[in-house]
Amino acid sequence: MTEIEVRGLGRRFGAADALTDVSFSLSGNKIYGLLGRNGAGKTTLLSILAGFERQTSGTVTVDGEPVFENAAATAKVCLVRGTGDATVLRTSVRDLLQFAKLLRPDMDLDFAKQLLERFEVPVRKTTRQLSHGKRCALGVALGLASRAPVTIFDESYLGMDAPSRYEFYDVLLAEVLEHPRAVIISTHLIEEVGSLFEEVLILDRGRVLLHEEADTLRAAGAAVTGDAALVDSFTLGLEVLGEKTLGRTKSATVYGPLDERRLAQARQVGLDLGPVALQDLFVHLTSGSTR
Ligand SMILES: Nc1ncnc2c1ncn2[C@@H]1O[C@H](COP(=O)(O)OP(=O)(O)OP(=O)(O)O)[C@@H](O)[C@H]1O
Numbered sequence: 001m002t003e004i005e006v007r008g009l010g011r012r013f014g015a016a017d018a019l020t021d022v023s024f025s026l027s028g029n030k031i032y033g034l035l036g037r038n039g040a041g042k043t044t045l046l047s048i049l050a051g052f053e054r055q056t057s058g059t060v061t062v063d064g065e066p067v068f069e070n071a072a073a074t075a076k077v078c079l080v081r082g083t084g085d086a087t088v089l090r091t092s093v094r095d096l097l098q099f100a101k102l103l104r105p106d107m108d109l110d111f112a113k114q115l116l117e118r119f120e121v122p123v124r125k126t127t128r129q130l131s132h133g134k135r136c137a138l139g140v141a142l143g144l145a146s147r148a149p150v151t152i153f154d155e156s157y158l159g160m161d162a163p164s165r166y167e168f169y170d171v172l173l174a175e176v177l178e179h180p181r182a183v184i185i186s187t188h189l190i191e192e193v194g195s196l197f198e199e200v201l202i203l204d205r206g207r208v209l210l211h212e213e214a215d216t217l218r219a220a221g222a223a224v225t226g227d228a229a230l231v232d233s234f235t236l237g238l239e240v241l242g243e244k245t246l247g248r249t250k251s252a253t254v255y256g257p258l259d260e261r262r263l264a265q266a267r268q269v270g271l272d273l274g275p276v277a278l279q280d281l282f283v284h285l286t287s288g289s290t291r
Pocket residue numbers: 013017018036037038039040041042043044045291
């Protein structure tokens with residue numbers, strides 16, 4: 001079971017801080033969701049985690065080993081970015097697989113080939129000749145087949161069409177059951193992929209805004225809907241993340257645990273209580289925080 005420790009991490013680009021005092025631990029073979037608005041620092045963080053770039057301050061360790069320029073640690077991490085780093089190559093997909101196997105001896109080449117068939121990636125074409133979506137699928141296939149103890153997908157499947165993305169989610173779930181490992185997914189498709197997350201980390205302007213078990217997070221809020229006056233009285237004293245009013249009906253998103261007394265109160269006055277989607281919580285927690 002791989003342990004990732006990030007302590008006081010900072011990354012500066014010129015005069016701007018992309019990451020500031022980021023600290024967290026990821027412990028266990030889980031699927032982690034990394035969320036954050038555009039420019040929040042997700043790619044920067046993941047690139048440092050994978051040893052692709054160096055931090056300005058702080059430490060990042062995988063199983064106690066610093067990552068940067070440490071082959072033993074970086075071998076444990078496979079980062080698939082965007083459309084994959086193979087996009088610039090003129091090699092055929094088939095040759096690229098052999099090359100990937102040389103770099104990552106743990107890679108399951110047969111599994112990679114199966115995935116490419118499943119995603120209908122033509123192996124005779126060069127990576128340059130592939131469509132954007134097929135390049136994404138190639139990156140995803142290499143990441144899944146890498147069997148790296150820490151496998152990271154940084155918006156790597158966004159270019160794939162919906163059926164292919166759902167295939168990816170299915171394969172990912174089956175794969176982590178059969179070969180447990182830590183998987184970090186950075187995404188803006190929260191509604192689509194959020195149900196896979198076991199733990200969620202939200203970055204906000206380069207800082208950790210929240211790090212929570214996904215179930216705790218989902219249970220941490222509620223959508224309260226009903227007569228506007230009743231909703232107002234029910235939510236008095238609660239942390240209200242957002243409200244929508246349509247005529248006399250109001251829906252308020254509250255954040256924080258609702259005790260039995262509150263739940264009974266809601267039922268008594270006929271208010272409707274629903275779970276809050278991860279995406280809604282994310283939008284509320286990070287609204288107004290771009291840079
Ligand atoms: N090479 C670089 N030079 C200068 N600034 C950079 C560089 N890379 C990232 N940044 C800045 O660091 C901040 C974080 O960028 P990053 O790409 O990590 O965010 P992100 O959360 O991945 O965003 P997105 O969701 O838009 O992909 C941004 O303000 C960005 O402009």
